[in-house]
Amino acid sequence: MHLGDLLQRARAASHQLRKQPEAHRNRALLAIAEHLEANPTPVLQANLQDLEAATELSPAMQDRLRLDSARVAGLARAAREVAALPDPLQGSRALGPGRSGIQVSRRRVPLGVVAIVFEARPGVVIECAALTIKSGNVVILRGGKEALRSNRVLVELVRDGLRAAGLPEDAVLFVDDPDRAAVIELLSASGQVDLVIPRGGKALMALVDQHARVPVIRHGEGICHVYVDADADLSLATPIALNAKTHRPGVCNAMETLLVHRSVLVPLLQVLGPALIKKGVELRADLEALTTLGVFGCPAQEATAADWATEFLAPILAVRTVGSLDEALAHIERYGTRHTAAIVTKNADAAERFLAEVDASCVLWNASTRFNDGGELGLGAEMGISTSKLHAYGPMGLTELTAEKLVVHGQGQIRQ
Amino acid sequence: MHLGDLLQRARAASHQLRKQPEAHRNRALLAIAEHLEANPTPVLQANLQDLEAATELSPAMQDRLRLDSARVAGLARAAREVAALPDPLQGSRALGPGRSGIQVSRRRVPLGVVAIVFEARPGVVIECAALTIKSGNVVILRGGKEALRSNRVLVELVRDGLRAAGLPEDAVLFVDDPDRAAVIELLSASGQVDLVIPRGGKALMALVDQHARVPVIRHGEGICHVYVDADADLSLATPIALNAKTHRPGVCNAMETLLVHRSVLVPLLQVLGPALIKKGVELRADLEALTTLGVFGCPAQEATAADWATEFLAPILAVRTVGSLDEALAHIERYGTRHTAAIVTKNADAAERFLAEVDASCVLWNASTRFNDGGELGLGAEMGISTSKLHAYGPMGLTELTAEKLVVHGQGQIRQ
Numbered sequence: 001m002h003l004g005d006l007l008q009r010a011r012a013a014s015h016q017l018r019k020q021p022e023a024h025r026n027r028a029l030l031a032i033a034e035h036l037e038a039n040p041t042p043v044l045q046a047n048l049q050d051l052e053a054a055t056e057l058s059p060a061m062q063d064r065l066r067l068d069s070a071r072v073a074g075l076a077r078a079a080r081e082v083a084a085l086p087d088p089l090q091g092s093r094a095l096g097p098g099r100s101g102i103q104v105s106r107r108r109v110p111l112g113v114v115a116i117v118f119e120a121r122p123g124v125v126i127e128c129a130a131l132t133i134k135s136g137n138v139v140i141l142r143g144g145k146e147a148l149r150s151n152r153v154l155v156e157l158v159r160d161g162l163r164a165a166g167l168p169e170d171a172v173l174f175v176d177d178p179d180r181a182a183v184i185e186l187l188s189a190s191g192q193v194d195l196v197i198p199r200g201g202k203a204l205m206a207l208v209d210q211h212a213r214v215p216v217i218r219h220g221e222g223i224c225h226v227y228v229d230a231d232a233d234l235s236l237a238t239p240i241a242l243n244a245k246t247h248r249p250g251v252c253n254a255m256e257t258l259l260v261h262r263s264v265l266v267p268l269l270q271v272l273g274p275a276l277i278k279k280g281v282e283l284r285a286d287l288e289a290l291t292t293l294g295v296f297g298c299p300a301q302e303a304t305a306a307d308w309a310t311e312f313l314a315p316i317l318a319v320r321t322v323g324s325l326d327e328a329l330a331h332i333e334r335y336g337t338r339h340t341a342a343i344v345t346k347n348a349d350a351a352e353r354f355l356a357e358v359d360a361s362c363v364l365w366n367a368s369t370r371f372n373d374g375g376e377l378g379l380g381a382e383m384g385i386s387t388s389k390l391h392a393y394g395p396m397g398l399t400e401l402t403a404e405k406l407v408v409h410g411q412g413q414i415r416q
Numbered sequence: 417m418h419l420g421d422l423l424q425r426a427r428a429a430s431h432q433l434r435k436q437p438e439a440h441r442n443r444a445l446l447a448i449a450e451h452l453e454a455n456p457t458p459v460l461q462a463n464l465q466d467l468e469a470a471t472e473l474s475p476a477m478q479d480r481l482r483l484d485s486a487r488v489a490g491l492a493r494a495a496r497e498v499a500a501l502p503d504p505l506q507g508s509r510a511l512g513p514g515r516s517g518i519q520v521s522r523r524r525v526p527l528g529v530v531a532i533v534f535e536a537r538p539g540v541v542i543e544c545a546a547l548t549i550k551s552g553n554v555v556i557l558r559g560g561k562e563a564l565r566s567n568r569v570l571v572e573l574v575r576d577g578l579r580a581a582g583l584p585e586d587a588v589l590f591v592d593d594p595d596r597a598a599v600i601e602l603l604s605a606s607g608q609v610d611l612v613i614p615r616g617g618k619a620l621m622a623l624v625d626q627h628a629r630v631p632v633i634r635h636g637e638g639i640c641h642v643y644v645d646a647d648a649d650l651s652l653a654t655p656i657a658l659n660a661k662t663h664r665p666g667v668c669n670a671m672e673t674l675l676v677h678r679s680v681l682v683p684l685l686q687v688l689g690p691a692l693i694k695k696g697v698e699l700r701a702d703l704e705a706l707t708t709l710g711v712f713g714c715p716a717q718e719a720t721a722a723d724w725a726t727e728f729l730a731p732i733l734a735v736r737t738v739g740s741l742d743e744a745l746a747h748i749e750r751y752g753t754r755h756t757a758a759i760v761t762k763n764a765d766a767a768e769r770f771l772a773e774v775d776a777s778c779v780l781w782n783a784s785t786r787f788n789d790g791g792e793l794g795l796g797a798e799m800g801i802s803t804s805k806l807h808a809y810g811p812m813g814l815t816e817l818t819a820e821k822l823v824v825h826g827q828g829q830i831r832q
Contacts (some may be wrong), residue, residue, distance in 0.1 A: 019773075056733070098794040102783050111805055115660040191623055194805060209606055209629055215806050216631075236828035238621060243830035308779065357435075359525070367518050367826025376831065377822060380789050389527055389819040392632050392806040403805040406793060407771050410783025412652035414659035 003185050006140065006173050008106060010113045013170035014138045022087040024167055025271040028133050032126065032161035036076035042070055043157070046149040047122065055148050056121075060314045061082040061252030064121045064147055064304050071130045075126040082130040084383050088398040089136055090193035091405060100413045106404040112194035112399065115186045115214075117367040118384065119200055120144030125154040128173045128383055133162070135401040138171050138191065140185060143329075145178035152176065170338045180207070187211040188274045197396070201311055217392055217400075218386035221311040222339035223250035227328040227354065229270055229345035230261040235263075236366055237344040238272045246279045249315045252385055253340050253362075253372040256311055257318040259328045265292055265321055268354065273298035285319040325350050327359055338361060338387045340372040361387060361394035419601050422556065423608040426529045429586035430554045434526050439501040439563050439581055443551050448542065448577035448622040452492035456831035459488055459573070462565040463538065468538035471564050473536075476512040476542035476666030476730045479563055480537045486654065491542040491810040504814040505552055508823060519825040526552035528610035531602045531630075535616055536560030541570040544799055546590045549578070551817040554587050554666075556609065558602060568592065580733045594624070597674035603627040613812070615800045617727055633808055635800035636779050637727040638755035640785045643683055644743040645761035646677040652761040652782055653680075654688045659784040660758065662695045668801055669756050669778075672727055675744045681708055681737055692733060699738065701735040708734075713764040714816035719735050726750045745773055752776060754790040754803045770831070777803060 036043070047067040054065055058230070081228040092107040114137045118124045125141055132139035143151045162169045169319050183204075189197055190213040198208050199219040208216055226244050228237045230374050238336045243271030244255035260268055263304035269292045276298075278281065285293055295298045302317075307318040322328045342364040343354040351365045362372035362385075374395035382395040392400035452459070463483040471480055484491075508523040530553045533581050534540045540559055547557035559567045571590040578585045603612055606629040614624050615635040624632055642660050644653045660671035676684055685708045692699060692714075699716035700723045701709055711715045716735075723734040724747070738744045748757055758780035759770040765782045778788035778801075790798030790811035798811040808816035 077460070095794060098787065099792050100782075102787055102792075104793050107771075109805075201558070213625055213628075215804065217806070223667045233828070237663070240828065241831050247831050271450035301792040326787065330748050355523075362822040362824065363516075364824040365826060366828050367824050368830045370831035371514065371516070371518055371823070371824055371829070373828075376518075377509060377520050377824070388631065389525075391632070394822045403809045405776065406810045408778065408780040408783050408787055410780060410787075412656065412782050413787070414650070414655050414784045415663055 003177070003182060004234050006175065007189055009170040010138045010140055010173055011192060013168040016110050016168045017138060017171050018136045018212050020136065020167060022090065024165055025133055025136065026083040028162050028165035028167050029079045029113035029130050031164040032130070032158055033076040033079040035161055036072055036126070042153050043067060045148065047152040050122075050147055053402070057146065058314055062118065064250050066148060066256060068120055069174065071123065075116070075123050078127055078381060081100060081132045082134050083378055085398060088134070088402050091402075098414070100199045100406070101329045101411075102413050103409040107379065107407050108402040108404050111401060111403055113116065113140065113192065114195045114197065115140040115142065115193045117142045117183050117204065118144065120146035120149035121149040121399065122154055125151055125158065127381060129158045131383055131398055131401060133167070133171055133380055133400050134171045137401055139170045139187065140173045140175060142175040144184060147178065148176070151399070152253055166396065171252040173230065177186070182206060183212045186214070188213045189215070189216055196222070197383055216388070217386050217396065218388045219252075219396070220339070220387040221337050222254070222385070223256050223309070223337045224253055224256050224313050224340040225257050225259055225332050225336060226342045226369060227259040227332070228261060228264060229325065229343055229347060229350050230263045231350060232261070232264055232268075232344040234264060234268055234271070235344050237268055238275065240342065240344055240366070240368050241272055242275055243281065244370055245276065245281060245317050246315065247368070247370050254313070254367050255317070255321060255369050257308060257321050257335065259331055260289065261328075262288070262321050262323050265289060269293055269298070270296050277380045280315050283319060284316065286321055288321040289319045311337075325353060326371050329354070332360075333356055338384065340369045342363070342367060342369050361385065418597060419591065420593040422591065423605055425512035425586040426554045426556055426589055427608060429828045430526070430528050433554060433587050434582045435741070436507055436583060438506065441549055441552065442467040442499040444581035444583050445495045445546050446548070447580040448574055449492040449495040449499075451573050451577055452495070452542070453490055456485060456488040458569050459566065460485065460572060461485060462569040466563055466565045473562065474730055477536065477663075480535065480666050483538055483566060484546055487539065487692045490661040491539050492620055494543055495546045497560050497626055498550050499812060501550065502739040504550070504818050509820075511694070514824070516829045517637065517785045517807045517827070519827050521593060523821050523823050527619055527817060527819060529554045529556065529608065530611045530612040530613065530817065531556040531558065533558045533599055533602065533615065533620065534560065536562035538563040541567055541574065543797060545574045547797055547799055547817060548584070549587055550816050554589070556589045556591060556813070558591040558599060564592075565596060577802055599623060600627045603632070604629045606630055613799055633802050633804045633812065634804070635668075635812070636755070636803040637750055637753050638670070638801070638803075639672050639725070639727050639753045640669055641673050641675055641748050641752060642671050642785060644677060644757045645741065645759055645763060645766050647681045647763035647826060648677070648680055648684075648760040649762050650680060650684055652685070653684055654691065656758065656782070656784050657688055658691055658695065658780070660786055661692065661697060661733050662731065663784070663786050664824075666729050669785050670710065670729070671785050673724060673735070673736060673751065675736050675738050676698055676705065677744075678704070678737050678739050679737065681705060685709055686712050696731050698732045699735060700732065704737040724778060727753070741769060745770070748774055754805070755801065756780070756785045758783060758785050777801065
């Protein structure tokens with residue numbers, strides 16, 4: 001389908017969809033879950049083909065691409081969970097009387113047509129379709145080319161679910177075009193697309209910088225930091241750093257750089273160094289940390305400036321020694337991507353300064369960076385993690401897929 | 417000052433400003449109010465020079481440009497009122513425990529550096545400076561060239577107030593350059609400006625469409641509608657329409673097009689037509705309304721398609737006859753600018769459909785469009801009226817000048 005046609009169909013579907021009652025929107029989500037549960041085979045087969053063609057991808061990237069029976073079942077469960085969430089469009093919020101006695105309230109409305117440009121993780125099709133259908137938005141999906149076969153099958157399954165529920169199937173549309181020009185066209189579709197959500201790294205964000213004419217909420221790269229303070233409890237620091245780096249290295253809230261206060265460098269690396277090596281992590285350290293790692297028999301290479309600015313999305317960790325909290329804050333200010341940063345310390349003053357001064361969507365004290373996730377934070381399912389400050393900052397869920405308009409009830413009031 | 421220098425100074429001031437306690441921020445606002453009250457003469461003199469040079473402006477535009485003693489006193493009062501508002505950066509909002517027992521809260525932070533491009537209304541300098549200082553944001557002001565002298569004096573007065581309060585004077589910066597290229601440079605300053613707020617009409621929005629690389633919240637033109645339904649109480653419709661058009665024709669929430677159901681065209685125009693003429697309003701009507709107006713001795717000309725798409729910002733009104741609520745909704749969908757729309761009716765079903773289906777930041781039932789204003793709605797002072805759906809929709813106040821980051825307190829939790 002030509003993208004111009006697709007945009008017209010999106011607009012038409014948006015007019016229909018925003019009038020649908022909650023029950024119909026939920027019915028579609030349940031139909032999608034049932035289709036996934038009843039017949040996962042076509043999805044698994046398509047995914048196998050994608051995987052077979054993806055031999056050049058790193059193991060972490062292959063992990064992102066992979067769907068197995070358990071993951072497909074998880075997607076069906078996710079669709080059911082979104083159906084069970086409160087309707088983001090329901091009811092209105094009274095703000096009380098304005099001057100002149102008018103009654104003022106806020107009412108949530110869908111944004112309209114939302115486009116999402118995402119990496120090679122096919123589960124995003126189900127997660128995002130569920131959230132956008134639930135919130136009355138039309139979604140245009142444009143996934144990574146490595147997942148093209150998986151995405152096609154998943155999108156058709158979603159559209160079957162929409163049809164089964166009596167909703168317009170064009171509520172979920174797929175850009176079946178791996179060419180970069182299609183992304184540029186989406187970013188330029190001012191007046192036809194209400195929001196573009198780009199998820200990805202530097203290359204995608206550069207494309208956005210250059211071409212976006214449509215409002216954008218960036219879900220940009222996560223150069224996430226853990227700072228182990230002079231006053232850290234090292235029995236917490238080691239498991240937090242290990243978890244942040246190795247639990248799932250290919251995702252955006254994984255740690256990429258560990259900052260260590262000089263006064264705890266030796267005791268921390270004595271335990272953490274070998275543990276990271278055992279987990280297969282490649283270490284890139286500044287000279288001081290490099291020497292210390294060497295003492296404990298941990299292979300490492302010297303870090304370059306580029307390492308501080310890299311989202312590895314892989315079992316690679318940059319390690320830097322700092323002399324103070326201020327140095328750690330300055331490093332994060334320079335290299336962080338407003339995503340996630342954690343401090344490990346027993347010192348409440350140091351923690352409070354870190355939490356207040358680090359400019360990131362999620363700041364943590366004595367917890368793993370991996371908690372910057374809608375489900376873990378208790379916020380529910382999410383479209384991704386926004387690194388934009390406007391409208392959504394951090395996990396972007398159902399509420400952030402709506403806007404609030406003002407509704408005024410008067411009895412003939414005029415302004416004096 | 418070169419714009420590049422100005423952007424660097426903005427960033428440096430932002431780092432200082434965001435650490436200032438509320439008391440210091442308020443002290444600056446009170447100092448500004450005192451300066452305005454103690455010595456309004458330089459402001460009034462500069463404004464007189466602007467007015468003398470603005471002979472080509474329409475009377476409505478001259479009214480926007482004009483400052484007199486009462487208006488300057490009103491600006492001082494506005495600064496005091498903002499100082500008295502609750503601190504938008506204070507406290508945090510507990511979201512409760514996440515999975516794994518981490519404690520999750522939200523904490524408001526300033527956006528950073530906000531640029532505003534505005535029309536020839538010099539009071540905006542004080543209103544916006546007060547809101548941005550209060551919310552810990554640096555503001556870069558770029559006003560219409562007709563108000564250049566007034567703006568210069570007001571900006572210096574604000575910077576004096578900042579200095580007097582011990583705050584960085586660069587918290588408020590002024591682009592003293594009437595050239596359009598300066599606006600383009602602001603719109604392109606990705607990474608240096610966190611938000612641009614363009615206030616204005618089609619020409620400015622076209623510039624934004626073409627050049628914006630920075631997140632933008634549009635405060636676009638207001639083609640605002642009043643629809644007088646078949647079931648309208650005409651004793652309400654006449655004063656509402658008169659107020660919406662003539663109370664202050666040069667502002668964005670003034671009515672530009674009146675839609676009238678055929679069945680009440682004659683009785684409505686019999687009263688409203690002469691009342692509008694008496695107030696000096698020029699009428700541009702479709703043939704049916706034109707004929708009716710003629711019957712009642714009201715001069716009018718035939719409306720062209722362009723009139724439906726024009727924000728007159730002047731005592732000019734387009735009048736269109738419609739045969740149904742659906743026709744009125746379709747007209748607003750096509751020509752409205754997501755700003756403000758009102759319905760006058762006794763029919764609750766018709767009102768509910770109108771309130772639900774019109775896609776605008778503020779929809780009103782039996783009240784004047786002039787109420788789409790932060791003060792009138794009980795929302796407090798505002799930067800303007802956003803016609804963007806993201807982040808702010810309708811009046812944009814203190815809260816919308818902040819973002820909420822997530823703050824997590826753990827006891828060593830890692831993700832399982």
